Amino acid sequence: MSVRELVVLGTASQVPTRHRNHNGYLLRWDGEGILFDPGEGTQRQMLRAGVAAHDVNRICVTHFHGDHSLGLAGVIQRINLDRVPHPVTAHYPASGRHFFDRLRYATAYRETVELAQVPVEGEHAVAAATGAYTLEARRLSHPVESYGYRLIEPDRRRMLPALLAEHGIAGPDVGRLQREGALRGVTLADVSETRRGQRFAFVMDTRLCDGVPALAEGCDMLVIESTFLDEDVRLAEDHGHLTAGQAAGVARDAGVRHLVLTHFSQRYADPADFARQARGAGFEGELTIAADLTRVPLPKRTP
Numbered sequence: 310m311s312v313r314e315l316v317v318l319g320t321a322s323q324v325p326t327r328h329r330n331h332n333g334y335l336l337r338w339d340g341e342g343i344l345f346d347p348g349e350g351t352q353r354q355m356l357r358a359g360v361a362a363h364d365v366n367r368i369c370v371t372h373f374h375g376d377h378s379l380g381l382a383g384v385i386q387r388i389n390l391d392r393v394p395h396p397v398t399a400h401y402p403a404s405g406r407h408f409f410d411r412l413r414y415a416t417a418y419r420e421t422v423e424l425a426q427v428p429v430e431g432e433h434a435v436a437a438a439t440g441a442y443t444l445e446a447r448r449l450s451h452p453v454e455s456y457g458y459r460l461i462e463p464d465r466r467r468m469l470p471a472l473l474a475e476h477g478i479a480g481p482d483v484g485r486l487q488r489e490g491a492l493r494g495v496t497l498a499d500v501s502e503t504r505r506g507q508r509f510a511f512v513m514d515t516r517l518c519d520g521v522p523a524l525a526e527g528c529d530m531l532v533i534e535s536t537f538l539d540e541d542v543r544l545a546e547d548h549g550h551l552t553a554g555q556a557a558g559v560a561r562d563a564g565v566r567h568l569v570l571t572h573f574s575q576r577y578a579d580p581a582d583f584a585r586q587a588r589g590a591g592f593e594g595e596l597t598i599a600a601d602l603t604r605v606p607l608p609k610r611t612p
Contacts, residue, residue, distance in 0.1 A: 311339040313507070313607040315532060318347075318354035320571045320599045322536045322550075323376055330354050330601050331376045332572065334532060335364065336509060338460065339441065343367045344384065345458070345511050345532075351380030352387055358602050362391040367437070367444075370401035371513040372455035373408040382415040389421045396423040400436045400446065402454045403428035429456055432520075442506075447524050449515035451549040457513065457524045462506030472500040505611055513572060516549050517559075525563035529608050532599075533559070534572035539586050557587035560594070566608045568592055571599035 318333030325331050331348025335355075342364040344351075355361070365388060370378050378401075388397055401409050406428055413424070429436050429446040434456075437444040442462050449455040468483060476495045478486060486492040486500070510524040512533040525531050535557075536550035545552050551559075553570060560568040570583050577583075580598045587596055597605050 312337050313339065315530065315569065315605040315607070316358050316360055317569075317571070317599045317601060317603045317605065318351055318358055318360070320573060320601055321348075321376065322534075322572045322574045324575055325350065326575050328601065329573065329575075331380065332513070333380060334511070334571075335360050336460070336511075337364070338509075341366045341441070343369060343444075343460070345369050346371055346377040346513060347380035347384045348376045349379040352383040354601065355384075358604075362387045363393050365393070365397060366395060368397065368399045369436075369444075369458050369511070370399070370405075370409070371449070371457060371511070372402060372451060372453050373405040374453060374514065377513060378408065378412065381409070381412040385413055385424065386416070386418045388424070389418055392421045396425060398425045398427055398437065400427050400429055400444070400458070402456055403430040404454045433523075445524075447520035449512070449520045450518035451514045451516070455514055455549075457515070457520055458511045459524045459528075460509040462508070464506050465504045466497060466501040467504040468501045476500055507607060507610065509607065514549060515551065516546055517551065517555055521551075521559050522563055525559050525565055527563065528565045529611075530567045530569065530605075531560050531563070531565045532569040532571060535570040535583055535587075536572050536574050538577060538582055553583040553586040554590040557590035557592040557596075560587075561590060561592045565592075565594055566611075567595040567597065567605070569597045569599050569605055 316335040319330030321329035330350045332346040333351040334345040336343045344365045434446045445459045446456045508528045510528045510531045533556045535553040537545040537552045539552045539554040
């Protein structure tokens with residue numbers, strides 16, 4: 310049975326708190342796991358959340374500030390210690406390759422798993438293209454080079470039984486029609502409809518820039534930083550971050566179905582303030598204020 314959900318491992322900004330670990334997010338996408346921004350303590354948070362090293366197929370790092378990357382050393386060593394039976398691919402800003410290599414070889418260990426490195430660069434890059442999805446990266450605006458990631462599932466065709474029966478197509482002929490596109494004067498479009506692929510985006514440290522709405526556009530789920538509340542918008546701009554209202558405004562305009570706010574400054578005590586400001590910005594879809602060790606299912610497919 311396929312599972313599509315976000316497992317939240319940590320939600321703190323800059324420094325951990327008593328209730329928030331440094332960043333870490335695992336996207337379960339059917340039989341694959343994509344680990345985003347493993348900050349310090351991610352390996353222990355994985356244990357607490359019931360996430361195994363075997364669950365990780367890709368690692369995506371947005372940028373090389375410590376709260377988004379210091380957990381790489383432990384995660385990579387755990388992948389090798391557990392002899393994960395499949396290759397793992399790491400994506401990160403190409404300008405930070407020296408940081409990745411230092412973290413990968415921070416201490417001595419035995420390498421047992423193939424770890425491929427596919428850095429991203431330029432304004433817009435395709436990090437990976439598989440039959441199941443395309444993984445894109447777009448440059449963001451932060452004091453160090455930062456990228457957001459967008460996963461796009463291709464559209465499919467959904468066969469409509471009533472129309473198949475009306476045209477007298479059944480059994481093996483259905484598969485033949487799907488493969489060839491037409492059968493006895495009946496086209497695939499006559500008996501099916503487009504099933505829109507799902508879209509997921511992950512946007513961490515950035516101020517507002519062109520990359521943010523491009524990543525968010527039409528997403529079923531957008532995971533996005535909201536380090537500051539709106540009254541501290543100048544601080545957000547100065548430090549290269551977003552406010553809750555800014556993040557929600559992007560989601561509103563992009564038609565996002567489920568908005569997940571995260572990466573909260575330790576200066577704020579009440580998470581409900583982020584929800585109030587997101588609603589105040591006019592976002593009306595599903596809203597989650599992320600908390601450590603929670604699971605957030607992707608919305609059901611649109612008809």
